[in-house]
Amino acid sequence: KHANVSTAKTQPRYNMKLPDMDDGVVTRFPPEPSGYLHIGHAKAAFLNDYFAHDATSGSLILRFDDTNPRKEKKEFEESIIHDLGLLGISPQKVTYTSDYFARLYELCQKLISSGKAYAEDTDPRIQALDRRDRLPSKCRDRPASESLAIFAEMRDGTALGKKHCIRARITYDSSNGALRDPIIYRFPNWGTGETPQPHHRTGWAWQIYPTYDFACPLVDSIEGVTHALRTTEYSDRNDQYCWFLEALGLRRVHLWDFARIGFIRTFLSKRKLLQVVETGRVDGWDDPRMPTVRGILRRGLTVDALRQFMLEQGPSRNLVFMDWTILWSVNKKIIDPVAPRHTAVMSKNAALVTITGGPDTSQKELRPKHPKNPAIGMKTLTFASEIYIDQCDATRIHKDEEITLMGWGNALIRAITISNDGTITALQCQLHLDGDVSKTDKKIHWLAAQDSDLGQAELWEFDHLLLKDKLEKTDQLDTFLNPVTSKMEQAMVDADCAELAEGAIIQLERKGYFRVDKATGQGPEGKMVMFKIPTGGKS
Numbered sequence: 130k131h132a133n134v135s136t137a138k139t140q141p142r143y144n145m146k147l148p149d150m151d152d153g154v155v156t157r158f159p160p161e162p163s164g165y166l167h168i169g170h171a172k173a174a175f176l177n178d179y180f181a182h183d184a185t186s187g188s189l190i191l192r193f194d195d196t197n198p199r200k201e202k203k204e205f206e207e208s209i210i211h212d213l214g215l216l217g218i219s220p221q222k223v224t225y226t227s228d229y230f231a232r233l234y235e236l237c238q239k240l241i242s243s244g245k246a247y248a249e250d251t252d253p254r255i256q257a258l259d260r261r262d263r264l265p266s267k268c269r270d271r272p273a274s275e276s277l278a279i280f281a282e283m284r285d286g287t288a289l290g291k292k293h294c295i296r297a298r299i300t301y302d303s304s305n306g307a308l309r310d311p312i313i314y315r316f317p318n319w320g321t322g323e324t325p326q327p328h329h330r331t332g333w334a335w336q337i338y339p340t341y342d343f344a345c346p347l348v349d350s351i352e353g354v355t356h357a358l359r360t361t362e363y364s365d366r367n368d369q370y371c372w373f374l375e376a377l378g379l380r381r382v383h384l385w386d387f388a389r390i391g392f393i394r395t396f397l398s399k400r401k402l403l404q405v406v407e408t409g410r411v412d413g414w415d416d417p418r419m420p421t422v423r424g425i426l427r428r429g430l431t432v433d434a435l436r437q438f439m440l441e442q443g444p445s446r447n448l449v450f451m452d453w454t455i456l457w458s459v460n461k462k463i464i465d466p467v468a469p470r471h472t473a474v475m476s477k478n479a480a481l482v483t484i485t486g487g488p489d490t491s492q493k494e495l496r497p498k499h500p501k502n503p504a505i506g507m508k509t510l511t512f513a514s515e516i517y518i519d520q521c522d523a524t525r526i527h528k529d530e531e532i533t534l535m536g537w538g539n540a541l542i543r544a545i546t547i548s549n550d551g552t553i554t555a556l557q558c559q560l561h562l563d564g565d566v567s568k569t570d571k572k573i574h575w576l577a578a579q580d581s582d583l584g585q586a587e588l589w590e591f592d593h594l595l596l597k598d599k600l601e602k603t604d605q606l607d608t609f610l611n612p613v614t615s616k617m618e619q620a621m622v623d624a625d626c627a628e629l630a631e632g633a634i635i636q637l638e639r640k641g642y643f644r645v646d647k648a649t650g651q652g653p654e655g656k657m658v659m660f661k662i663p664t665g666g667k668s
């Protein structure tokens with residue numbers, strides 16, 4: 130038994146370069162442990178992995194950006210490590226922003242002492258308006274000693290402390306809003322009034338937390354990151370990032386912006402993904418309709434295809450909104466040369482064909498599993514005097530027509546039995562093995578009806594979760610959820626399918642590519658379960 134999904138990395142043949150790449154590269158992938166990895170995260174993870182491990186022999190840090198106790202969980206951390214493994218990405222180190230809380234606190238004290246940050250108790254709404262109108266905060270010139278004392282009260286969670294946040298003293302009237310005295314330390318519920326929650330790693334040790342804007346550059350620098358890859362919506366914050374390092378005399382880090390990726394008829398927001406999981410619209414985070422790493426791999430996307438696709442997007446900085454068909458067609462090119470060919474006939478109204486001029490009892494022959502790739506091995510073809518064909522093929526056949534039975538030869542249709550409702554129940558045909566298979570229009574797949582080893586399978590096909598190409602910020606998710614996103618049909622499958630392990634990718638002749646989700650014996654009533662793999666074309 131084997132799963133034929135290759136995890137071998139594609140050779141680096143991309144030509145992406147970072148400044149000062151020759152002096153050594155340390156990159157980091159910084160997910161917030163607040164959900165499962167999705168296809169957008171995969172882009173960031175592959176790019177960081179590429180620069181650390183393919184373009185150079187540097188190192189990759191997986192850093193959990195855990196500065197928001199309200200959303201983060203250990204379950205998500207474990208799933209992220211696992212899913213990076215699925216993608217073939219092995220970080221040299223796993224770190225946590227929370228490991229640096231004490232250090233970040235000290236660095237904030239240092240910033241305050243040098244007059245580069247201050248404590249403020251302006252109402253959050255007014256603060257936002259002032260920032261918009263480029264007005265200085267009334268607390269901007271507060272003496273450092275006073276701000277330091279308030280910062281200590283914030284740390285202790287006193288009533289006075291709780292009214293405050295800390296802002297960097299950069300500028301209040303820059304045309305770049307990110308430079309207008311950004312908040313660097315706050316209570317997570319500052320301005321929201323929500324009940325505070327313990328941090329999943331540090332518990333109640335800290336009540337105040339550094340903001341992402343403050344923590345990210347500092348931890349990057351402290352951890353030895355040489356190149357920080359960030360999605361372009363952070364570009365406006367690049368100057369701010371550099372300001373923090375400079376203000377604290379920390380080693381500088383190269384910033385490299387890349388475009389966030391989005392897909393048609395797909396939502397990637399963790400909140401929305403959680404919503405479809407929790408309302409039972411899908412069966413879980415690994416449902417094959419989910420754009421999570423687990424979901425898309427389960428649907429039959431190979432890691433090689435995903436990696437190749439993402440690295441080809443690499444240097445572009447324009448927002449990329451992709452059609453799934455491109456990704457699936459990259460995948461098809463990878464699976465087609467290796468997917469063994471098998472046969473399935475739909476159970477519903479399968480038409481029984483009686484053959485004359487053939488074997489009386491069933492005979493077996495070995496045939497290659499792949500027409501062009503002998504390395505894939507051999508399968509058994511069973512010939513018999515009664516075979517099944519798909520109803521949809523049976524209805525297209527005419528009396529006295531010459532057809533080709535795939536892998537066998539030609540046959541002449543002698544009689545067709547049609548039931549009252551128009552279903553073809555039986556056909557009789559006479560083998561005509563001298564007939565020229567290149568002259569027939571209809572090449573039909575079939576299965577020996579007497580083959581006691583025939584398997585049973587559920588064949589599933591899935592559709593997008595969304596009815597709309599692109600969900601706008603104001604769109605309610607419920608309104609645009611596709612009511613029907615899966616279809617299942619029962620099929621009989623050839624005896625060799627019993628050998629297929631979960632994860633195997635095959636082609637069912639004339640039906641398309643499928644991934645085995647449950648091997649023989651593992652699905653409902655012991656049936657196999659197979660998921661149809663999109664190919665990007667009409668199929």
Ligand code: ATP
Nearest residue numbers: 159160161169170172173360388389390397398399
């Ligand atoms: P979400 O909206 O799902 O919470 P996020 O950006 O907040 O997304 P993080 O866990 O902070 O999620 O992301 C980890 C890394 O993945 C970041 O470097 C982020 O820029 C990157 N990333 C997230 N979504 C995408 C995307 N759609 N395309 C490319 N990179 C992404």
Ligand code: MG
Nearest residue numbers: 159160161194
């Ligand atoms: Mg984030």
Ligand code: MG
Nearest residue numbers: 161163398399
């Ligand atoms: Mg987010």
